[in-house]
Amino acid sequence: MVKNIDPLSLINIQREYLFERIRQVQEQGKLYVLVVDRKIKTLIDAIISKDQLLRLVVAVELIDERRKPQSYLEAIYMCHMSVYNLQCILSDVHTNRYRLGHGLLIPKLGSDMELNHFYNQNFLTEPKIVQYFQNQKLIEYINASMFPLESRCFVVDSSRANAMPIYYNENLAELVPHQIKRVAEALVNVVVVTGEYPYVRYQSSSKVAHLIAQEFQSQLDNYARLNIDYPPPQTNRVRSVLLITDRSLDLFAPLLHEFTYQAMAMDIVESLEKEGVYKFNSENELGEISEVNTEIDNEDDEEWVMLRHCHIVEASELIISKINDLIKNNPMLVDRTKAKTSSDLLFIVAHLKGFDEERKHVSLHKLLIDECVQRNDERKLAEFAADFEQTCCADGITFENERNKHLHDDLIELLARQDLLINDKIRLVLIYGLYRGGLIEDDFTKLAMFIGVDNKQVELLVSRCFVNFAKLGFPLIKSSPKDKNSDKKLYHSINNEGTFNTSRFIGGLKNVLQQVTTGTLSEEEFPYIRERPLEDELPKTEAQTSTSTTSGPQAFRTSRVRATWADLSNTKSSTRKTTSRQRIYSYVAGGMTYSELRAAYELSKELDKEVYIGSETLLRPRDFCIGLQDVDINKSVDRINLPLLQELRGPRDAPGYMFEVPKPPAPPQSSSNPNPALNQQYNRLSQGSSISSKPMTPNLSSKASMHSLSPSGGDKSSPSKKKKSKFKIFSK
Template sequence: MTVKDVIKNKILQDMVQAVNPPGKWKVMVVDDEALRILNTVCKLSDLTDEHVISVEGLAKRRQPYPDREAIYFISPDPASVQRIIDDYTQPKPPYAAIHIFCSAPLSDTLFEKIKRSPASKFIQSLKELNVDFSAPESHVFTVDFPNSLKTAFNPQTPSLQNYELEKIAKRLASVLASLGEYPYIRYHDPSGGKKASAAGKLAELVQAELDSLSRINPNFPPQTQYQRAILVIMDRAVDLLTPIIHSFSYQAMVMDLLGLEDMKYSPADGDPVKLDESDLVWNQARHWHIAEVMEYLADAVNKFTTENKAAAFAMKRNNSGGSSLDQIQQMKDTMAHLPQFQEMKAKYSLHTSLCHEAMKAYNGRRLERISQIEQDLATGETSDGRSPRLSLMEVISLLDDPRIEHEEKLRLVMFYVIAQNGMSDSDRQKLMEHAKLTLEESQAVHNLSMLGVRLSASLMGRKGDNKGQYAYGMRDKGKEHKFENSRFTPIIKYILEDQVKNVVEGITFPWVREPPSSELGGRPMTWAASGSAASGAPSAAGSVRTKASWATRRAVVSANANGTATGSGGLAGLQPRPTENLRANGPRVIVFVLGGLTPSELKACYDVMKDQQREIIAGSTHLINPMHFVEDVKDLHRHGPSRPPRPAGSSRASLPERASSSPSIGDRSPRSTARDMNGGSAYPARSSKHSTARTDSAPAIIGPRTGSSGAVASRIGNIENRLAGMNLSERPPIGGASGKPANGRSALREDSASRSVNIDKEREKKKGWFTRK
């Protein structure tokens, strides 16, 4: 069961399905925090299928339903509790009865406040779901603390740091408990035990939270046939190059160059679109290099226009006439394939537009030379394996180039300072002067020292730090790569590979409590590397835990693993494969980064999971792109809020969308805890066609120097022209006339989301509840 499945099951089964009023239909009222959680895992149809007639904001003016029962889904926030109480100080209560569900445990103070309020006589149930975290992807979670970099590296006081770390630890423990895991914990300690690290403090706090839960609830941890999981906690200082480097995998590139927030893209001629795992093109290609994505789109569009009857009819109609009988038959074939045509044309148009915008930004920012310098500095060698002879003057020449954006110059200065690991004060000053950095930006460069970066050269030399076997670029030397601008590997990948092989350096990554060797193993690495399918049986070395799940109430029938797939037309080749039982190969590895996680690191986690056939779950306080990281470093020296805090994962939440992600329900039951009112995934395998293995004698690069940028631009243009040629209305006419659907919108812009809305509306009319009483 993935992290998304856990949250979705708790919401739908432990909350929505647990409320069964006599009239069947119910209302849901949510605060902003609960709505954000809801939006990550559910779409509106999931709730209407469970007889929820309306989802309304707690802070907004709402229409009363005095004959309906209501579900209040809230965070344990005093303001949210007060609004519930205010609803029942009115002469006429808005709902017949209420059921309160909290995303996290209520404080005793808030609990007593609810008990003594006028609302208490209307409350039929009050439960705590422990879902105070987000799951932007199936194997990714965040605990939503976007200001955690300052918490870890420059707290105002030690007590304030402890307070913030305790809150993070509680949420991380909530994730682990929801997954049914009581893991062995290890953490990053760059000092080798000489001084306490923020990661070490967090590890101890998480251990204490889990120990407390185990003492309070004898049913935790749950019974399982698998080995005990391993939690690796590290902070952002473990790798400072990855948050700044220009990465050219699809997801990282659009988040960086297009500045997408909450993975929402707003095309120039359409409505905003959320990029998530329900988009099978995105799910398949998000971690590919941008050049591979364009190659895939070109091939997919060509195949689509020849195999889909509607697309073929549209293309043929633009080029020829034909008899009326032939056109009637073609129209019948076209109508049969029209839904797949509309959906896939929208998908291919969307991703072609994304690639076009990303490449436009790449060329406009002149990233070819910048990325080459970054890769040479990060890996310690040039693309042909020689030691780089990069002089300070070469970097200064780029900083003096007026065609390069100012933000890129700031990133280049920060990158150079980190990679050099010590340089003369005069050289560093030259860089900042030529980049024309503001006082705030110059302070950001100096703030890097708070993250462990050596700014000035020392008598010990540049290699006097304690990165050990996880130094930048050490494992990249001599390695062949397909793309010249993608040679650097995030440090997190090395750490996870070593953990899977049980060779992580113990001094740099000590255990909170060292496990027995039998708990660390799995199948031999020769088996894992062979790519054999998992058998589903537990490892012989694994221990069987005998306790029942700490909050399990009932078993859940397993759903189809391919529940998100549409299963026809152009999507057929993109259907997600059933999740393999990777836990049978060894203990699940959960990695948590304090201070933010990047798209490149998410890719690294998926790569290790695929290559080593072991389940990896990635977590962090929040997800970041380079802009976020630079802004955080600017503020690192300040105490107190210097600017409005950035939302944890997105812009302001909105009501659940019909086109949002809908992962399938897994085969394990959800968990929740109740309080007495009386006081008591699978990573989709890529085809060999898109393998990242080196196939050419020389590495490729996107850039005018080799002509690849022009080739990519040409390919984008060809795809756009081919898609534009599919001029097909909703009802293909006989002959050459054209038309529009009755709603006045061009059928070419009708996507799966709008069709889903219409279908749901028709379904609602049949049910008869669309008229409010």
């Protein structure tokens, strides 16, 4: 398997950044333990291998788990700044758990009065803390607030929770400021580790996007004031742009079924949809069959990276070609005459001696692609539903460039089918409502009755899913047939020149990002939060028309003076790459779709740019419809599972056992010492002296080295049980 060595991959950039910060605090000849909180533990498990970590430290320990005293080690604390984590560090100091402490703390860039007071008045003034961190000389602040999912994709944190209720449910309004700050911190993390200071644009029709843009600009400016090596030195690369939108930019995208390999696998394969793990039976060269559970979203998997954005038909053809090449290149090891079907090819590959990794991966993807095709056939997604969906998005124009005047009748026929899932029928009704620009409530009720649910469920469908669309800026239900259709601007487009009639839709975000790079994006609809480029910095098309474009609100603009900060710094970061390709960052508040994720990769190739995309989560159609239910006025804060709320309500004090001092070991029964050399070495370690002037290599047989990187201890606080609604249209 080929390792992903892309220097512009967010995974590689964040990994190298964390490595560099750990190395900077280490001294030759000393031993270190890395102490992390649960968020950082999840991050490093995802982007750093255990072997890589154990080259730097002897162990990785959770900050709030029971830990034995190891006074010969120095602790490196990599954790988020919170009262709880600071209390846990205090417990280490009071119990003399480690010899010395080094803080690599992830600060809250937004204001937090409780945390600031505790940190400045209780933590830093503690005499033992002053000694432990050598009067703050050993405390540094790092950027680890975003979670890279792929080379060009990141989320705010590993929980990947649906944020739609936070932004659009008025009952959760008190959580919005906290969520905005978390998003801004993640965005600051992204631009800092990639070495950029971007122009910021936002979707003017979205209050959420405006708030995030303001908070991000404020946090980034504060970061620049506190760090003399930021912003980075000026290069010949065009200054980057950050575009902030929310889910309302494109409401078709989260409802459409995608027919690319990645989207289909994550949407319709049950184990991947519910658990994020693919379960299948694998056969080795001896004919032994075993059940395998694997995460397929792996940047180091060459086949996955090659196939994930292909249409499922193309992916199937490519993987068969890959298998044929594998067999063709090893003719002496197989009997090709036995291959009559694609399943026979898998049997041959399974018995191909050697090539374990390559054989495993091609077999995995062949099985998964076949399952995607099978599930598609069972749900009739491509056969019946897809053409209707695409025609609605095309304003009634078919793949043959003809207007379909009978879409309503087509919808009734689809809703009456017994082989379509209820979830898919609900999607079709919502897509039809968007195409029509809204319908009266009675029409939605009639359509819902065709879906195949009882009257109570029809009522809930209308009240929860259809009515709640208005909270995303599109009133789907009209009070009268005479009312005007929604005048919400649509940014998506249709491509009838492609090969597949199931994939004509081009998402709104992709079109908007294209206009960002060409300078044709309206400043009225997507204003700059503060400064805009000088005319000689604009793409030619924008410079020619800049005098006629409408600027954003004057309150968010400053005089257009060329920035001079770039010439003030001479500090270089090892993660900064000497490339001239402009970087475009996109953030979609409320969840991005797999089609939007794919667009980031496509635009990077098509426009010769580096395009990155982020959000709180990746939305599948079912997730979006669940989100529509959760924004309902009848859903209170305690009826929605929100990791953010659990975090805010989490404990402030460290667990009591953290302050317990273990009893010293009982003296040996005999005074004889069978191994005086070992005893002498232990005494030197206990006194903190180094054994050698050379860098210490962890002894993987020692207890310290073998400390589990995946501790079994769960969270110390259990979230309160949530009330369950009596009826759910979509199961969570």
